[in-house]
Amino acid sequence: MFCWLRGAIIGISVLVLSFAAYAQEISKEQIKGLDEQVQEIKSDVLSIAANLNQLEEKLLYPSNTQVAVFVSLVTGETFRLDSVDIQLDGKPVTHHIYTFKELQALQKGGVQRIYTGNIRTGDHDLQVSVLGKSAGGTDLQNTKRFKVNKGIGPKIVEVSLTAQGITFKDR
């Protein structure tokens, strides 16, 4: 009796230790075929997204009034960025609270487009307020004002952040 049980268990243990084959009823061809169709629809939807991006930009942010504000971290910055607040001509236009993933993306060199809007040609007042914590754990609070000159074409500005301050780059 025990010999029989031992044999059965050994058989099973070999099964457990070997690499199991899952869901044999579904063939690799089926998986591959469906995967290719999913890739096709992704491609189709990406092309719709591109068209919609263009449409949205033309409709909502035409180049003669478009302004875009980007936020970046200076390379090597390790301070914890909690939030950024943007005011244009004294009016709050956007406020962003950063998640851990977003902060990591900024630290790796990614740039966030924090605001896209419309302004008239001429000079405008841009105010950037930053909240965060230094590597040592002290609270950081910084506010700076800049002058944005809007011309005929789209206006792109970059706000570059460090623990010490805020730098404005007119692009």
Added chain:
Amino acid sequence: MYRLIVSLIFLMFSVSSVLAGVSAPKELKDLYFGEALYDAYQGDWFDAISRLDTELAQHYGLDDPKRDTLYYHVNQAEFAVGDFELAYRMHLRAGRAIKAVIEGNVSEPVRNEAIFRLARIYFQKNEPANALYAVKRIRGAVPPNIRDDLAFLRAQIFMANGQFAKSASILKDLQGAKSLEGFSTYNLGIALLKEGKKVEGCQYLDRTGQIKSKDDLTLAIRDKSDLVLGTKLLKEKKFEAAKQVLDRVRLKGPFSNRALLGSGWADAFEGRFKRALVPWSLLATRDVTDASVQEAMIAVPYAYGKLNVYSKAAVMYNSALKKFGTEIDKLDASIKSVREGYFLKALVREELKQDADWVVKLRKLPQTPETYYLLELMASHNFQESLKNYLDLEELRKKLETWNGDLDAFEDIIEKRRAYYQPLLPAIDREFRRLDSQMRLRLEQRNRIQKRLKNMLVVPRPDYLATTKERVISEQITQLEQHLTTGGSSVPDGIKTRIERLRGVLKWNIYTQYDRRLTETYEHLRDLNHEVDRLKRQYTAFVRTRQAATQSYEGYDDVIRRQRFLIREAREKVGELMARQGRMLESMAENELNKRRRRLAEFQIKVRFAMADSYDRAIRAQAQEKMER
């Protein structure tokens, strides 16, 4: 423990994509490229590809792309889009993008890096022959940052094509590569074993099993190596050696359960049942859903039986039987839950996607299957790919739904703009036309004056600069002369002299003041030019605003109609593919649950016999004991 298993398995699957990560340029010139990287670093592949596609299309559409800021990063952007597509599991498109780089006018290292990426795509898509053909095209300089990864990929490709000796030769050279610590040694061991060099292969697996590291991935590959080597030694009946190797596997690692089971069997095969009880007893107390634990639950009473402790064995068999019964009920409920669609519903829940351990937490939701039974299935490549596709399709479905709503909003905006501008524009246009004709007239006058002044620099014409008053006086004198000579009479002498004097004064003033007047006229023209420039700017601004007003509501109907059509088609296709992909996932889950259920049912039958046998033996032993007394 389960979290660790899942996390590690996911980490092992994602190792290639981590190695392929795109780094940001040292000096970022194009902020939109930076934005695509920002999305990519968060795993938002769709947005990253969409942004970069748009940027690249705009870049190549320019008359002079060298003036575009993306020009400085264009090669990196091409690679990045390929990488993002690969991460988004769009291998066909990624391949095409990378092929375009290879065929383009690029330097040798860039071309080689592109081929490396293409080869990796083929390898990941299980096309080893194509991968081999691709890597063979790499010649000349290779960027230093991919040298080790390329060599490792070559070795993997050779192995996948059955060329184990070549693979082993490359892997031997990679033993010093820190980034591949554990992986190169383990793969070398496997390559040597496949080549038939068993002793050498086992040595490398043994070496991998003794690597000292704090890195989770390295520790996982170390455990895996020990498990593979230990299992091999068990099959070769080298029980003592197998036990030593299996006992090296960490007790809290993802391969711990299998190692404990094997370690027990290594003792049991040698007849050392007391020693076998140590790993098995530890294993039997772990989560009952694990296949190794279930096996340990009958291996422990089996060992007690061998040690003649039949009563304890019988009690333990009974306990195992009850637990197996409970687990079978749980599996039945899980299969029912999968069939009723709760599994798929749980998979796409938003809050679970925020958490890396979400697959494990599914089990806590009501009516969802027991995911512990599905952990290994969930970590398998096919299930992972199918699941990711299903989640991607769900994301596409949501996007398409949102976009449809966006188009409604766009149409509303357009309608409101039309309602506002259309009644205003005719009056504005009329006024504009009137002002425009006035402006043209003034501009013509100005041009005439400018031309005349220019000519006066060559041929001075003081009479042109006479003041209005002087012109009136001159006219009055002429009229006076005409009046005095009416009827053919001549002008009296005294008056004639006075008239000539007056003319002389006028001429004197005009001629003597000519230089000053010319200078003043030039100054006035300059002032006028400033005003004309201002007028032109205002004119251009008006024309632009007027154009923008029309463009803000005209010319969108066809575009929106077409997008609606494309979105509707895509939604139908996504719905159909989601249904098919969902059925595939459900079948995989159901098959796995059925497989585990069948296994437990087999266990139940065997345990019943073993339990009955143990009771018989226990009773016989007690009877014999009484007789002996």
